[in-house]
Every structure is written in structure tokens, then in C-alpha cells.
Amino acid sequence: MVMEVRPIHGWDKARLTRFIEEVTAPFPALDKELYLEKNLRALSANETISEDELMHHLILTALENVDEAGRDWTYVASRIELHRLYTEASKNRGYHKDQKYGDYYELQKMLVAKGIYSPNILEKYSREEIEKLSQLIKPERDDLFDYIGLHTLKNRYLATDYDKNVYELPQERWLTIALFLMQDEPKEKRAALVSEAYWALSNLYMTVATPTLANAGLSFGQLSSCFIDTVEDSLVDIYNSNTDVARLSKGGGGIGVYLGKIRARGSAIKGFKGASSGVIPWIKQLNNTAVSVDQLGRRKGAIAVYLDVWHADILAFLDLKLNNGDERQRAHDLFTGVCLPDVFMEQVENRGDWYLFDPHEVKRVMGFRLEDFYDEEKGEGSFREKFWQCVRDKRLSKAKVPAIQIMARIMKSQLETGTPFMFYRDEANRKNPNKHLGMIYSSNLCTEIMQNMSPTIQYKEQHDGDTIITYKKAGDFVVCNLSSINLGRAVPDGVLERLIPIQVRMLDNVIDLNTIEVGQAMATNRKYRAVGLGTFGWHHLLALKGIHWESERAVELADELYERIAYLAIRASHHLAEEKGAYPAFSGSDWQTGKYFSERGYLTGKNREQWTKLAQAIQKSGMRNGYLMAVAPNSSTAVIAGSTAGIDPIFKPFYYEEKKDFKLPVTAPDLDHKTYDVYRRSAYIVDQRASIRQNAARQRHIDQAISFNFYVPHNIRAKILLDLHLEAWKSGLKSTYYVRSTATDIEECEWCAS
Numbered sequence: 001m002v003m004e005v006r007p008i009h010g011w012d013k014a015r016l017t018r019f020i021e022e023v024t025a026p027f028p029a030l031d032k033e034l035y036l037e038k039n040l041r042a043l044s045a046n047e048t049i050s051e052d053e054l055m056h057h058l059i060l061t062a063l064e065n066v067d068e069a070g071r072d073w074t075y076v077a078s079r080i081e082l083h084r085l086y087t088e089a090s091k092n093r094g095y096h097k098d099q100k101y102g103d104y105y106e107l108q109k110m111l112v113a114k115g116i117y118s119p120n121i122l123e124k125y126s127r128e129e130i131e132k133l134s135q136l137i138k139p140e141r142d143d144l145f146d147y148i149g150l151h152t153l154k155n156r157y158l159a160t161d162y163d164k165n166v167y168e169l170p171q172e173r174w175l176t177i178a179l180f181l182m183q184d185e186p187k188e189k190r191a192a193l194v195s196e197a198y199w200a201l202s203n204l205y206m207t208v209a210t211p212t213l214a215n216a217g218l219s220f221g222q223l224s225s226c227f228i229d230t231v232e233d234s235l236v237d238i239y240n241s242n243t244d245v246a247r248l249s250k251g252g253g254g255i256g257v258y259l260g261k262i263r264a265r266g267s268a269i270k271g272f273k274g275a276s277s278g279v280i281p282w283i284k285q286l287n288n289t290a291v292s293v294d295q296l297g298r299r300k301g302a303i304a305v306y307l308d309v310w311h312a313d314i315l316a317f318l319d320l321k322l323n324n325g326d327e328r329q330r331a332h333d334l335f336t337g338v339c340l341p342d343v344f345m346e347q348v349e350n351r352g353d354w355y356l357f358d359p360h361e362v363k364r365v366m367g368f369r370l371e372d373f374y375d376e377e378k379g380e381g382s383f384r385e386k387f388w389q390c391v392r393d394k395r396l397s398k399a400k401v402p403a404i405q406i407m408a409r410i411m412k413s414q415l416e417t418g419t420p421f422m423f424y425r426d427e428a429n430r431k432n433p434n435k436h437l438g439m440i441y442s443s444n445l446c447t448e449i450m451q452n453m454s455p456t457i458q459y460k461e462q463h464d465g466d467t468i469i470t471y472k473k474a475g476d477f478v479v480c481n482l483s484s485i486n487l488g489r490a491v492p493d494g495v496l497e498r499l500i501p502i503q504v505r506m507l508d509n510v511i512d513l514n515t516i517e518v519g520q521a522m523a524t525n526r527k528y529r530a531v532g533l534g535t536f537g538w539h540h541l542l543a544l545k546g547i548h549w550e551s552e553r554a555v556e557l558a559d560e561l562y563e564r565i566a567y568l569a570i571r572a573s574h575h576l577a578e579e580k581g582a583y584p585a586f587s588g589s590d591w592q593t594g595k596y597f598s599e600r601g602y603l604t605g606k607n608r609e610q611w612t613k614l615a616q617a618i619q620k621s622g623m624r625n626g627y628l629m630a631v632a633p634n635s636s637t638a639v640i641a642g643s644t645a646g647i648d649p650i651f652k653p654f655y656y657e658e659k660k661d662f663k664l665p666v667t668a669p670d671l672d673h674k675t676y677d678v679y680r681r682s683a684y685i686v687d688q689r690a691s692i693r694q695n696a697a698r699q700r701h702i703d704q705a706i707s708f709n710f711y712v713p714h715n716i717r718a719k720i721l722l723d724l725h726l727e728a729w730k731s732g733l734k735s736t737y738y739v740r741s742t743a744t745d746i747e748e749c750e751w752c753a754s
Contacts (some may be wrong), residue, residue, distance in 0.1 A: 011054060013040060020058075023079040026143075027072040035061060055084045063147065066665035068654045068676070074667065077147035085154060088166045101169055104134035111168070114161055118219045121176070124183040133179065133194055137171045141202045145170070148657065148664050149640045156636070157213050174201040176217035177208060181509045196502040205490045205499050207536075207637035209482035211252035212510060221251050223514045225632070226444040226532070227521060228256040228478035231282075232455035233263055233360060238282055240458055244477075245286065246293045247517040249301040254445035256304045256478075257286060258453060260339060260371045263360030264312035276360075278313045280329055283320065287331035304335040306423060306442035308371055309344050309406060310387065312356045312399060318409045321417040337421035338410060339442055342375050343384040345424075345729045347403035348722075354403040355391050365395050371441060374429040383426065411721050414739035415714060421447045421737055422725065428734040433596050433703050434528065434626050436588040438476055447735040448630040448707045449480045451530055456520045474520035480627070480704075481510040481525075482532040484634050485565065488540030488643040488669055496568060500533070504572035507531035508580075508624055529583040532630030532704060533569050535562075537643035539650050543668070543675035549649055550681070550690040559697040563607065566629060566701035571614055573624045582622025591623045600700055630704035633737070643669050646707055647695065649683040683711040684742055687751035688724055696731035705734040714741045716752050 017036060024032050042057050043049065049057070062077040090097040093107065105127060111117035121130065145153065150170070159168035159176075168176070178197035185193050200206050207213065215221030227248050231241045245255050263269075265278030283305050290301040307317045318338070320331045347354050362370050370390060375381025390396055410420060421443070428440045428450045438452030454475035462469040483503055490499055511529050516522045538558075539549070547553050577583075590596035594615050597603050602611035631647055638645040653671055656663040668679045688710050695708050710724055721739070728736050 023076050030072055055080055063665055071667045071671050074146040078145050078150045081150050082142050085169060089169050092165050092167055100139045101137055104172060105130045115219055116159055116161060117217055120183055121179050136195055136198045137175060138202060142170050144204050146642050148666055149642050152636060153640050171202055174198055180217040181506045197506055200499055200502055204486055204641040205495055206483060206485055206503050207641050210636060222516050223510045224253060224479050225482040226449045226480040227253045228444050228453060230258045230441055230453045230455040230475060231262060232457050233261045236458050242285055242289055244518045246289050249293045254302045256442060256444035258306045258442040260308040260311055260441060261359055264358040267358045267360045280316055283331050287333050290333045302445055304337055304445040306337040306339055308339045310357055312358045318413050321419060336419045337423050339423045339425045341383050342426045343387060344403060348407045349726055351404055354401050354406055356399040357390055361396060362390055372439060375426040411718060415741050418738040418740060423735050424729055427732055433590040434585060437585050443735050446633050446707045447737045448632050448705045450704045450734060451478045451627050452476045453478055474523050477520040477524045479521050479525040480530050480532045481507050482632050483507050484534040484536050486537050486641045486643050487535050488537035491541055492544055500568040501572040504569055508576055527584050528626035529624060530627035531625050533628060534631040536634035536638040536646050538647040539644040540669045543678040544670060548678055549686045555693045555697050558694045562698040562701040569628055573628055574618050576624035577622040583624060583626045585626055586622045591618055594619060627704055629702045631706040633707040648709055649686050650679055652682050653679045692727050692731055695733055699733055707737045709737045710739045712741050713749055713752055720752055
């Protein structure tokens with residue numbers, strides 16, 4: 001039966017047929033006739049449908065066909081969404097939609113005039129340079145996006161006007177980032193560097209972090225992902241810290257806040273005993289900041305607070321996110337992390353006692369701050385000596401609690417809320433390449449950043465008429481600038497050697513181009529020039545290689561691949577140091593002394609010749625970046641790049657993600673009969689001990705840390721979860737992230753019953 005369709009807004013049966021043939025052409029195996037028939041039915045039934053509504057219906061019909069055997073339909077939906085994007089952008093910018101992309105130079109002028117784009121690109125590059133570099137744009141690379149990736153990029157990252165009208169298109173976002181990050185490079189090589197950066201981004205070989213992706217080239221927002229503040233124990237400094245956190249959150253940063261220096265509940269204030277309310281009220285203040293200062297409407301403020309396991313307020317801290325109890329003692333909008341020394345984990349394992357102290361009293365009575373020490377070697381060191389000294393000193397008030405009882409409280413909270421995160425402070429400090437200048441007290445929002453920290457202290461106010469000048473001593477206020485390799489594309493295509501040098505340069509340039517409102521963060525950023533080169537797409541890569549998650553080959557690949565990435569990243573940073581100079585704190589660092597390489601076994605391993613040569617070169621001319629590698633979660637950017645998040649296993653081979661207007665079907669990348677067997681054992685099925693072994697192998701090659709989740713059933717036995725934490729600690733991991741537990745039982749979970 002031939003279905004009659006009257007033309008609606010220029011669409012008739014012939015035109016619709018041609019359009020469907022065009023968007024499905026790369027996928028000959030799809031049932032195009034049935035798809036056409038479904039959409040003709042909709043077109044014939046609705047005489048008032050607009051072109052945009054028709055496109056929306058075509059997308060929905062394509063997405064209805066997505067399943068484990070029909071992943072190509074998501075690319076059909078993406079191509080239709082691109083048609084909508086091209087149409088909307090052309091209408092707003094005044095060119096014919098068949099061009100797909102309009103004049104890039106005119107786009108720059110238009111959005112600078114509207115106050116959306118920064119004028120930097122127009123000021124730093126000539127019109128001729130911009131027009132020539134705009135020829136780099138390859139519209140066909142838009143076809144690399146699956147639907148959920150394009151949907152995410154469009155709704156969260158493409159530049160719009162203030163009324164959310166689309167102007168910028170995907171390839172223009174990549175080119176704008178490239179131009180912006182390379183604006184201050186020498187003119188004689190700038191065009192080549194822009195070309196390399198565009199190549200890396202547009203081929204989805206890498207992604208930049210969310211703030212850089214959203215804000216590079218714009219007139220507002222900063223570019224860094226992560227910040228960590230250390231709060232001093234004074235009223236002024238606590239409130240100053242809250243203000244700093246708010247200002248950074250506004251610009252798109254995720255914040256970690258270390259509160260271990262703040263006196264405990266019942267501590268003395270100005271000699272008056274029992275006057276302090278402890279850390280919980282200050283955490284409540286931060287919770288309000290997270291809620292009230294969102295990130296320009298793009299996402300909510302995100303703050304993690306960390307406290308030492310020996311702090312007298314730790315038990316109340318562990319209850320902060322629970323769903324029962326006194327709501328006045330809850331902070332549901334924050335994330336929590338607990339700082340764990342080796343000696344605590346030993347006491348847990350040996351079922352020994354643990355002791356809780358007030359840090360203010362320790363400082364006043366003992367003359368030192370307990371949090372300022374760590375164990376330099378496993379099993380011995382200054383922290384445990386100072387800790388037991390405090391335990392023995394009868395002048396100090398203390399609470400004795402079985403260590404396993406605290407650990408049980410930690411695990412109870414983790415199964416109910418996913419937190420606290422675990423920060424293994426001794427290992428983090430032992431492997432700190434800049435331990436010559438400081439201490440790492442905690443991690444960040446996502447547990448992968450570990451850098452020197454110290455509080456900023458306000459010490460003086462000077463009055464000059466109506467002007468008040470405040471003086472502060474800047475502490476190490478951690479900043480990290482992130483970017484990640486898409487392992488699922490870069491490794492199979494063999495581009496790591498070409499990719500990593502341009503990626504490290506882009507990261508390094510973020511440091512100089514960034515506009516951070518908090519002065520001490522700017523100072524720390526330039527002191528250490530810290531970046532975080534990471535990865536995502538690990539499970540994707542295993543599937544492409546046919547390597548099962550729980551195999552020894554997966555552990556071997558993690559070791560081999562991350563050593564290779566580390567070598568290329570360190571070499572790239574060294575070459576930048578030769579070109580632009582070493583980071584200011586380089587002298588005395590483990591990079592400079594060579595300890596970084598010897599303690600990781602590089603100088604005696606199978607690749608010792610290349611490592612020895614590189615270590616010697618670094619001793620002569622330095623490293624550009626004091627911190628270099630960190631594996632972030634990369635959840636949203638991995639979605640855009642069509643791969644798997646971070647180093648995690650996939651959630652399921654196929655599932656639906658709920659959105660406001662419809663459900664989006666999500667399949668594992670490159671899901672087919674070859675990869676399904678690797679993907680089949682997904683996050684809650686694979687043995688978490690295999691995940692620990694993989695991360696222990698890759699942690700050796702990463703100077704900072706890894707966002708590493710545990711996936712467990714909600715009814716996991718306490719002993720099994722405890723064993724996972726103990727194994728992670730013993731394996732030399734510096735942190736673990738969420739404990740993600742299911743709401744239902746998992747029939748295939750063999751490991752969790754063992």
C-alpha cells in the first residue's frame with residue numbers, strides 16, 4: 001500500500017525518502033524501509049508538524065531501534081540531530097544550511113560583539129590567520145559522534161547566546177579551543193600547533209576537562225577542573241576559605257576542602273573550655289555554598305570535605321550524609337573523604353584500638369601538629385611515632401575506639417551514600433615528587449589530585465581612610481588542569497607518540513591563560529605548573545583487544561600501556577622545560593634528584609636505557625610541570641567521545657539513561673558479537689579484586705592518583721568489603737573513590753560471596 005503524504009513545510013514523501021537514505025547510507029545493514037514507513041505514518045497523521053518536530057520524531061524513531069544488536073541507529077539519530085544543529089546555526093548566523101558550517105571569522109566577530117566570546121582570538125590572530133586556520137575544519141568529523149555524545153556536547157558545551165540560541169558548531173568548538181590555548185605560542189610555529197591541537201580534539205583522540213571544554217575562548221569562566229583548599233583553624237580564615245570556594249565553584253571548578261586543622265567539638269576557644277562546636281557547623285556552611293553557588297547553570301556546585309580518621313569529630317563526620325538521624329548534623333549536598341594513615345589500617349586489620357584527638361589541643365600541648373607528619377617508609381616513620389606519643393601523653397584528652405568500629409561506620413556510610421572516599425595519606429606523601437616543599441593532606445573532589453597543600457593565613461589589615469587593605473600569606477592552594485587520552489581510539493590508531501606532546505603543551509598553556517579569581521590559587525598554579533594527563537576508555541580498549549577484565553593480561557596491559565604513557569608525558573614535559581623553562585619549584589624535587597625514577601623501578605626495568613637517558617636529561621634541564629599525571633572519572637567527556645568512563649568497567653552493555661524529554665538508549669562502544677563477551681561481565685559482575693590489581697599496576701606510573709570506584713551489591717558481606725579496602729591499601733593505591741552499590745541483588749556476582 002502506497003502511503004499518501006501531503007507536503008508539510010516543504011517535506012513530502014520523496015524528500016523524506018531522500019533524507020532518510022542520506023542519513024542511513026553508511027549503515028547498509030539497517031532496515032530502512034521499516035524506518036521510513038514508521039515516519040511516513042507520523043507525517044501523514046499530523047498536518048501541522050513543524051520541520052523541527054519532524055526531525056525530533058525521526059530521532060525518537062531511530063533511538064527506539066537502538067539495542068545490543070542495533071547500535072548503528074544511534075549514529076543515524078546523531079546525523080539527524082546534526083541536521084537540526086546546522087539548520088539552527090545557519091538561521092542564527094545568516095548562511096544557507098546546506099553549507100553546514102558558515103564563516104568562522106564572522107562567527108568570532110559576532111560572538112565577541114555579543115559578549116559571549118573573549119576578544120583574545122581576534123586580537124592575537126590576524127584575520128588572514130583565522131581564515132586560513134578555519135580551513136582546518138572537517139565537517140565530516142561530526143559523524144564520529146553517537147547521539148548521546150552529540151546531545152551532551154550540544155546542551156552543555158557549545159557556545160550559545162544568552163537566550164540559548166545555537167551559534168557554535170562542534171568543529172568550531174574544537175578549533176576555538178585550539179586557537180585559544182595556542183594564542184601565546186611563537187607566531188612562527190603557532191599555526192602548526194593549532195593544527196595539531198585541532199587534529200587531536202576533532203578526531204576524539206583526547207578531550208579537555210569540562211571547564212576548558214565549556215569556557216575556552218569565552219568571555220567568562222575559568223579553565224581549571226580541580227582545586228583543594230586547606231583551612232586554618234581561625235574564624236577569619238574559615239570564612240575566607242568559604243568565600244574562595246564560592247568564587248571557584250562559580251567558575252566551574254570542583255573543590256576539595258581539608259578540614260583536619262580545625263579544632264574539634266568541645267575544644268577550648270581563647271582558653272574557655274568546651275566552647276568550640278567543631279567542624280560540623282563549618283561543613284554545613286560549605287553545604288550551603290555548594291547549593292547556592294552553581295556553575296553558571298550548567299551544573300551544581302560540587303565540594304568534597306576531608307577529615308583525618310584520628311580527629312575527635314570523625315564519628316559525626318561519617319554520619320553527615322546518612323538519611324536518618326538529626327538533620328541539623330547532616331550535609332547531604334557535599335561529598336566526604338576520610339584521610340587514613342597506615343597505622344590505622346594496621347589497627348583495623350589487627351582488631352586493635354584507635355584514638356581520637358582534638359588537633360588544637362595536640363598543637364597546644366605537644367607543640368606539633370599531628371597532621372603535618374607521615375610515614376616515610378611502610379611500617380615505620382614519623383607519623384606513627386607522633387601518634388603513639390600522643391596516645392601515651394596523659395596531658396591530652398583522647399577517646400579510645402576499636403579501629404574496626406570506625407571502619408564499620410565508614411563502610412555503613414559507603415553502602416548507604418557511596419562515601420566517604422578513602423585517602424591513604426602515607427602512600428600519597430611517600431610518592432609525592434615535590435615532598436621537598438610540602439605535604440599532601442587530602443585529595444580533591446574526585447580523589448585523583450594529590451599535590452602539596454598549606455593554609456592561606458590572613459595576618460594584617462591596614463586602614464587608609466575609607467580603604468581597607470588585607471594582607472594574607474598565600475598557602476599552596478591546589479589547582480589542577482586536566483585532559484585525557486581516549487584509549488579506545490588513540491591506542492588502536494597508534495597515535496600516542498604524536499598525541500601526548502600536543503596534549504601536554506595544551507595543558508601547560510592552560511596554566512598561563514587561566515583567570516582564577518583566588519590569588520593564592522594563581523600563585524600555586526604557577527609555582528608547580530601542575531597538570532593532570534589522564535585516560536578514559538579502558539574497558540573499551542580491552543573489548544577491542546578481546547582481553548577479559550579479570551585476566552592477567554589486563555593487568556599486564558595496564559602496566560605496559562601506562563608506563564608508555566608516562567614515558568611520553570614526562571618526555572614531553574621535559575622538552576617543554578628545555579623550550580620554556582622548568583617549573584619554579586623543580587630544584588630539590590624527586591624529578592631533579594632522580595628519585596622519582598629509581599623508586600618506581602624504571603632505572604632497573606626492561607626499558608631502563610630509555611628511562612636512564614631521560615632521567616639524566618631531566619636533571620640537566622628540568623621538568624615543565626611539577627605534577628603531570630592523574631586519571632579522572634571523565635564521565636561526561638567520555639560520553640562525548642563515545643567511549644567508556646575513566647578506568648571503570650561499563651555499567652551494562654545496554655541500558656537507558658533518563659533525560660527530561662525522553663529516555664536515551666546507551667550501548668557500550670563498538671558493541672558487537674566480537675566485543676560482547678568482554679562487556680558482558682560489567683561493573684557489578686567483574687571481580688573487584690581484578691580492578692585493584694589493574695590499578696596497582698597503573699598507579700606505579702602515575703605521579704598523582706586514580707579515580708577508582710568499587711562496584712558492589714547492596715547486601716555485600718562486611719568482611720568482603722573490608723577485604724577490598726585492605727587490599728587496595730596494601731597494593732599501594734593512594735585513594736579509592738565511590739563505593740557504588742546496587743539496589744537489587746546480583747545473581748552473577750560470584751566474587752562477592754567468596
